[in-house]
Amino acid sequence: MDLFAHLATGFGVALTPDNFLYCLLGATFGTLVGVLPGIGPLTTIAMLLPLTFKMTPVASLIMLSGIYYGAHHAGSTTAIMLNTPGDPSSIVICLDGHPMARQGRAGPALCISAIGSFFAGSFGVLLMALFSPPLASVALRFAAPEYTSLVLVALIATVVLARGRFLLNIGMSLLGLLLGTVGTDIESGTMRFTFASPNLADGINFIIIAVGVFAFAELIANLGRGGLARTAPAPLRSLLPQRSDLMASWKPILRGTALGSALGLLPGTGPMVSSFAAYSLERQLAADRGRFGNGAIEGVAGPEAANNAAAITHFIPMLTLGIPAGAAMALMLGAMLVQGIAPGPRMISEHPDVFWGLLASMWLGNLMLLVLNLPLVGVWIKLLSLPYRILVPAILIFCCIGVYSVNNSAFDVMLAAGFGVLGYAFSVLRCQPMPLIVGFILGPVLEQNMRRALLLSRGDLGVFVTRPISLTLLVMAVCLLGWAAYSMRPGRDG
Amino acid sequence: MKPVIRDSGGFVAGLLFLSVGLGAIGIASGYRVGSALHMGPGYFPVVVGVLLVLVGAASVVRALSVTVVGGERVALRPVLVIGAAVAVFALSIDRIGLVPTVFISALLACMAGSKPAVLESCVIAAVLSVMAAGIFHYGLKLPFSLF
Numbered sequence: 001m002d003l004f005a006h007l008a009t010g011f012g013v014a015l016t017p018d019n020f021l022y023c024l025l026g027a028t029f030g031t032l033v034g035v036l037p038g039i040g041p042l043t044t045i046a047m048l049l050p051l052t053f054k055m056t057p058v059a060s061l062i063m064l065s066g067i068y069y070g071a072h073h074a075g076s077t078t079a080i081m082l083n084t085p086g087d088p089s090s091i092v093i094c095l096d097g098h099p100m101a102r103q104g105r106a107g108p109a110l111c112i113s114a115i116g117s118f119f120a121g122s123f124g125v126l127l128m129a130l131f132s133p134p135l136a137s138v139a140l141r142f143a144a145p146e147y148t149s150l151v152l153v154a155l156i157a158t159v160v161l162a163r164g165r166f167l168l169n170i171g172m173s174l175l176g177l178l179l180g181t182v183g184t185d186i187e188s189g190t191m192r193f194t195f196a197s198p199n200l201a202d203g204i205n206f207i208i209i210a211v212g213v214f215a216f217a218e219l220i221a222n223l224g225r226g227g228l229a230r231t232a233p234a235p236l237r238s239l240l241p242q243r244s245d246l247m248a249s250w251k252p253i254l255r256g257t258a259l260g261s262a263l264g265l266l267p268g269t270g271p272m273v274s275s276f277a278a279y280s281l282e283r284q285l286a287a288d289r290g291r292f293g294n295g296a297i298e299g300v301a302g303p304e305a306a307n308n309a310a311a312i313t314h315f316i317p318m319l320t321l322g323i324p325a326g327a328a329m330a331l332m333l334g335a336m337l338v339q340g341i342a343p344g345p346r347m348i349s350e351h352p353d354v355f356w357g358l359l360a361s362m363w364l365g366n367l368m369l370l371v372l373n374l375p376l377v378g379v380w381i382k383l384l385s386l387p388y389r390i391l392v393p394a395i396l397i398f399c400c401i402g403v404y405s406v407n408n409s410a411f412d413v414m415l416a417a418g419f420g421v422l423g424y425a426f427s428v429l430r431c432q433p434m435p436l437i438v439g440f441i442l443g444p445v446l447e448q449n450m451r452r453a454l455l456l457s458r459g460d461l462g463v464f465v466t467r468p469i470s471l472t473l474l475v476m477a478v479c480l481l482g483w484a485a486y487s488m489r490p491g492r493d494g
Numbered sequence: 495m496k497p498v499i500r501d502s503g504g505f506v507a508g509l510l511f512l513s514v515g516l517g518a519i520g521i522a523s524g525y526r527v528g529s530a531l532h533m534g535p536g537y538f539p540v541v542v543g544v545l546l547v548l549v550g551a552a553s554v555v556r557a558l559s560v561t562v563v564g565g566e567r568v569a570l571r572p573v574l575v576i577g578a579a580v581a582v583f584a585l586s587i588d589r590i591g592l593v594p595t596v597f598i599s600a601l602l603a604c605m606a607g608s609k610p611a612v613l614e615s616c617v618i619a620a621v622l623s624v625m626a627a628g629i630f631h632y633g634l635k636l637p638f639s640l641f
Contacts, residue, residue, distance in 0.1 A: 051634065054634070165504070167504070167508075167549060167552055167553045167556060168504065168507050168553065170545075170549050171507060171508075171510075171511040171546065171549045171550065171553065174511070174515075174542050174545055174546045174549060175511070175514060175546070177538075177542045178514070178518055178539060178542050178543070178546070181538060181539050181542075185525075185535035187535070188526065188534065188535045190525050190526070190534075190535040190536075192522070192525060192535055192536075192539065193518075193521060193522075193539070216576060216580065219572070219576055219606075220569065220572040220573050220576050220577075220606075221569075221572075223569065223571075223572035223576070223606050223607060224567070224568075224569025224572050224573075225569075226608065388607075389604065389607045389610075390618055392603055392604070392606060392607065393579075393599075393600040393601075393603035393604050393615075393618055393619065393622060394600075394618075394622060396576065396579055396580065396599070396600070396603040397583075397596050397599060397600050397603070397622050397626060399580075400580055400583040400584075400587075400599065401592075401596075401626060401630055404583075404584075404587055405630070405636050408637065410584045410585070410587050410588050411584070413580060413583055413584035413587065414580075414581060414584040414585075416580060417577050417580035417581045417584060420576065420577060420580060421573055421577050424572075424573055428503070428568055429503040429504075429506055429507040429510075430503050430507075431507050446538075447538040450533070450538070451533045451538075454530050454531060454533065455531065455532070458531055459529060459530045459531025459532075461530065
């Protein structure tokens with residue numbers, strides 16, 4: 001069968017010594033930042049991106065995605081042991097994971113979450129292998145009008161489904177679209193918003209914005225909250241779960257995996273929303289809701305599976321359609337563009353080694369995480385004693401050097417400083433940076449396709465509603481907007 | 495009744511969107527805007543600018559009627575110090591080379607916390623300078639001059 005041949009190619013690529021090493025490196029690094037509060041996968045990907053430019057495209061993607069799913073895998077460790085989520089997607093793990101640890105059941109909680117993560121991750125990879133090629137072949141038939149509508153749906157879904165307030169999200173998305181227009185207009189050669197500076201003629205590199213609004217702004221915000229408080233870790237006795245734990249967990253793991261796989265596909269939701277949704281699902285289904293919040297293992301198993309399934313399926317829209325479903329995917333997409341690979345329906349057929357290699361490495365990475373994390377829990381907990389004040393200058397310097405080395409441009413570093421301050425202002429104003437970065441990445445795609453579509457239709461806007469796929473997509477967009485408007489009705493904090 | 499700002503975050507964000515939108519319309523209408531058939535370079539930015547103005551205005555109006563409790567206090571020291579540390583990096587990297595730049599910038603970054611220890615900060619800055627030179631100059635062979 002075709003699938004097996006592809007998988008064989010993929011494992012062939014992923015198992016070369018170099019790529020295997022990068023996978024291990026990515027997964028380990030991801031675990032590290034997943035464990036350390038105050039530095040998340042976004043900051044790390046933004047920080048390490050420039051270093052990957054000299055690697056092969058496959059190797060760099062393997063490493064960067066390892067950081068991403070590794071961080072989601074490991075965030076639960078600190079949530080369980082210390083009641084401190086290592087990354088936002090494991091906030092809900094604290095609710096029941098930490099009480100379990102306090103009752104001396106840290107081992108089973110960690111073990112169940114590792115098993116759940118691995119199962120969910122593997123299932124996500126399987127879904128990706130099965131559904132990406134057909135999805136891409138559908139998308140191959142998309143012309144400019146369909147792409148315009150698709151990007152519109154993605155942008156609208158991002159602002160509707162993302163955390164934060166609807167109006168502010170729209171504003172952030174529009175700001176991102178505007179930032180995306182900076183630089184030379186491809187079709188006319190006009191310099192737009194460059195303020196006569198040659199430094200802006202090629203547009204703003206997305207790394208500058210990413211490092212500014214994610215890494216620098218996060219540093220400032222964490223410092224502003226007085227660093228990060230630490231609590232003493234819960235005791236860790238036996239790792240092995242009891243039979244009753246396994247019996248109680250397998251259904252939540254299956255449900256969490258299904259929910260997370262579906263939500264991971266939607267722009268704007270991703271791992272964090274998935275883990276929250278899975279938690280409330282488990283709570284709804286429980287016979288005795290009073291156990292939740294007091295160490296119910298279902299409250300660990302479900303969300304943890306959902307979070308990791310979503311972390312994998314999150315890649316599917318980006319790899320098959322070129323539509324990033326979240327901020328991290330926007331960064332990955334940017335990384336691929338720098339490497340000269342345009343993610344989209346053609347990628348799977350044009351660069352099969354990249355797609356299948358990445359896919360295989362994701363499964364290998366999940367396997368590594370399963371094998372590595374549990375025995376090394378003690379080591380990861382030790383790392384937490386690393387004070388944040390030492391991390392601050394290290395993160396800052398790595399980011400500066402990273403931004404500088406993209407174009408050897410000091411101007412870029414200055415611009416990143418500006419975006420850092422701006423990003424902090426956004427966080428004070430409670431504006432989410434995610435719609436901004438997605439808008440920034442998708443803005444040029446939207447503009448080009450809209451221009452092309454209208455040129456082909458001789459300026460007739462009807463082209464977007466007469467073509468069935470485009471119409472369907474636009475109806476989806478209108479439904480999303482209607483739903484958002486409904487939930488914003490007076491009396492609620494929209 | 496005098497309007498009261500009930501949601502200062504939404505109000506300021508709205509003003510920001512409003513002014514950026516107006517600015518974008520102002521600048522982009524200087525480019526050829528064109529028609530839907532032949533969109534000029536100004537078309538898309540003007541449309542986005544108009545939407546941004548609308549969203550900004552809506553956000554400002556909403557901030558007068560919907561109360562949002564809480565909000566973050568602005569942490570002035572970290573903003574200024576982190577901003578300055580990055581700016582110093584930008585200003586000195588082409589002039590005095592990697593090692594001194596990293597040292598000064600890292601030292602400054604150490605000062606962003608509430609109670610910086612001078613000796614510890616110097617040690618951290620020195621270690622980072624050596625690491626940066628080792629990783630980026632000798633390891634990855636990026637074109638940095640060391641001094």
